[in-house]
Each structure stands twice: as structure tokens, then as C-alpha cells.
Amino acid sequence: MRTFLIATLLLLSCLPVGxxxxxxxxxxxxxxxxxxxxxxxxxIGGTNLNVSCTLRSDASASTVxxxxxxxxxAVFTRTFSATVKADGERYTGNYVGPLGLPSKLAGSRKGxxxxxxxxxxRLVNGDRDAVLMIEKVGQNRLRxxxxxxxxxxxxxxxxxxxxxxxxxxxxx
Numbered sequence: 001m002r003t004f005l006i007a008t009l010l011l012l013s014c015l016p017v018g019x020x021x022x023x024x025x026x027x028x029x030x031x032x033x034x035x036x037x038x039x040x041x042x043x044i045g046g047t048n049l050n051v052s053c054t055l056r057s058d059a060s061a062s063t064v065x066x067x068x069x070x071x072x073x074a075v076f077t078r079t080f081s082a083t084v085k086a087d088g089e090r091y092t093g094n095y096v097g098p099l100g101l102p103s104k105l106a107g108s109r110k111g112x113x114x115x116x117x118x119x120x121x122r123l124v125n126g127d128r129d130a131v132l133m134i135e136k137v138g139q140n141r142l143r144x145x146x147x148x149x150x151x152x153x154x155x156x157x158x159x160x161x162x163x164x165x166x167x168x169x170x171x172x
Contacts, residue, residue, distance in 0.1 A: 023086040024061045026109060030134070031059040034142050038162030040072070044125045044150050049073065053162050055142075062086045070162070084114065084134075091116060095132065105132065112136040118146070126151035130159070140166040 034055040039048040055068035065083045072078075084093035084105060091114055093105040101121035107114060113135035120128045130148040137143050146160040 023089070023109070026112075026136070027059045027062070027064045027086060029136055030057050030064050030066075030142065032057060032166055034164035034166060036142075036162060036164035038070075038144075038160065040070070040162075041157070041159040044148065044157050044159065045152075051162065053164065055144075055164055082132075082134075084116070124148065125159070137163075 034057065035053065037050065037052050040051050041048055049072045051070040051072040053068055053070040055066055057064060057066045059065075063083065063085045065081070067079070067081045069077060069079050078098040080095070080097050082093060082095045082105065084091050089108055091105070091107050091109065093116075095103045095105055095118060097103070099122075103121045104119040105116040106119075107116035109115070113133050116132045116134070118130040118132050120130065122128070124130065125148045127149070130146055133143070133145045133147070135143040135145070142164040144160070144162045144164070145158060147156050148159045149155070150157050
């Protein structure tokens with residue numbers, strides 16, 4: 001009985017380490033330089049703008065920091081950043097958009113995607129809530145997508161979708 005109890009305690013003590021190791025590997029897979037294109041909705045009901053973006057991501061055992069820049073219409077450039085920290089299977093952090101106001105992020109990972117609830121620092125599309133997904137697509141692709149709710153219809157609307165990839169080895 002005593003051996004069984006010791007074995008059970010050892011097994012249970014190892015479970016969080018395994019979960020944390022999984023998060024470390026995922027976070028570190030996000031590190032590096034990324035570039036790509038996408039669409040950003042100026043406002044719900046507005047027009048989509050085509051953008052070209054670059055992103056630099058640094059990761060540690062429990063944190064990923066992203067700093068990016070998007071250009072559109074050859075007229076404007078907007079910077080953004082996000083820092084997300086893993087605490088077990090829970091993720092929290094901050095997002096700073098073009099206006100420089102920090103918004104809160106909270107959520108979890110499902111498969112290869114971080115699904116984060118955004119609490120904007122100010123009203124955006126009639127409220128302060130949206131969803132940000134940071135999804136690893138294969139080995140060398142990354143998708144950033146923001147979904148908000150249309151205040152008039154209640155329908156979910158993709159307000160930004162940016163598909164990024166690592167620079168190819170031929171360009172290095």
C-alpha cells in the first residue's frame with residue numbers, strides 16, 4: 001500500500017511538469033522572424049485594407065513577446081506588440097495596438113492555437129471585447145486573427161487576419 005501511495009504521488013507530481021514542457025515547446029516554436037500579408041477591417045461595416053506585415057517573436061520557457069509592423073496602401077504603417085505568459089495551461093498578457101493603449105489578454109491553448117479573450121483599453125466596435133487567435137500553421141507559418149461581434153447583428157466578424165511565414169532558407 002505504501003509503495004502504491006509513493007508511486008501515485010510521484011506520478012501526480014510529474015503531471016504539471018509534462019504540461020509545462022508542452023507549453024515551452026509550443027512557445028519556442030513561435031520564436032523568430034515572420035512576414036506576410038493579410039486584411040484588416042477598418043471598422044465593422046467598413047472596408048478591408050490589404051496589409052503587408054513583419055513580426056519578430058522572442059520566447060522563453062514561459063513567455064512569448066511579439067513586436068510587429070503592418071503597412072497598408074503604401075500610406076500608413078502601424079506597429080503592435082503582445083506579450084503572453086503561460087502559467088500551466090492558462091495564458092495571460094497584454095496587447096498594445098497602434099494607439100499605444102495596453103489591452104488585456106487571457107485564454108488558453110487548444111492544439112496549435114492560442115485563443116485569447118481581448119479586453120480593449122477603449123471601446124472598439126461598440127464594446128471592449130474581442131477574440132485574438134495566434135495559430136501555428138505547420139512548421140513555418142503563423143496566423144494572427146481577431147474576431148469581434150457586430151453590435152447591430154450580433155454576428156461574429158473577422159476584423160483582421162494576417163498570414164505570416166518564416167523567411168525561406170533560399171533568402172538567407
